[in-house]
Amino acid sequence: MKKNLLSLVVIFSIITGGKAVAQTSATATANATAGVVTPITLTKTVDLNFGILVPSGTPGTLTLTPMGIRTHAGGVSVLSATGMVTPALFAVSGESGYAFGITLPGTDVILTNGGGQTMHVSDFVSFPSVATGGTLVGGVHTLTVGGMLHVDANQAAGIYTSQTPFSVTVNYN
Structure with a gap:
């Protein structure tokens, strides 16, 4: 009797154990999601204009801040009649609440008067x-x-005037 019971236990173990070993794969599902934001754009609305200046026998610089403040050094003077003085103005558009980075020109921009004389702009x-x-x-x-x-x-x-416009780039951070 013990032998028959032992045989039944062995047979039952083989049958149920075989089913557990026979499970070699499983399947599950997942969803895919993507968020799309409004593309970032940059539009120039006003060109950079340093206004009117007076040179001398000494080289100099005229700096225009992004806030429109002019300072001069060396042999450059400015007149009370400044002419049109404006920093370059751009409109950035895109997804509300998103941060953006800015890239300014890394090289000087050459201005020419059409007669072969030049000046250059740096330190944007x-x-x-x-x-x-x-x-x-x-x-x-x-x-x-x-x-x-x-x-x-x-x-x-x-x-x-610059013969080639300078580039400003914005991108989402």
């Missing part, structure tokens, strides 16, 4: 700054850009 700065970037409130933000104009000694008179 922005508000908000490159270091902090900005945040789109209501999906918009204003970005202003200034820089430093380098004026040669006895710079020739004329209207100097």
Whole structure:
């Protein structure tokens, strides 16, 4: 009797154990999700304009901040009649509440008066700054850009304009 009982236990173990070993796969399901935000855009609304200046026999610089404040050094003077003085003004648009980074020109921009004389702009700065970037409130933000104009000694008179526009880039952080 013990032998028959032992045989039944062994047979039962083999049958139920075989089913547990026979499970070699399992299946589950998952959903896929993607979030899409409004593309970020940058539109120039006003060009960078250093206004009217007077050179001398000494080279100098004229700096225009992103807030529109001019300072001069060296042999450059400014007149009380400044002309149109504006930092470059850009409109940033995109997804509200998202932060963005700013990239300014890394090389000088050359201005020419059409007669072969040149000046160059360097040290571009922005508000908000490159270091902090900005945040789109209501999906918009204003970005202003200034820089430093380098004026040669006895710079020739004329209207100097960049032949190639400079690039400013914004991107979502």
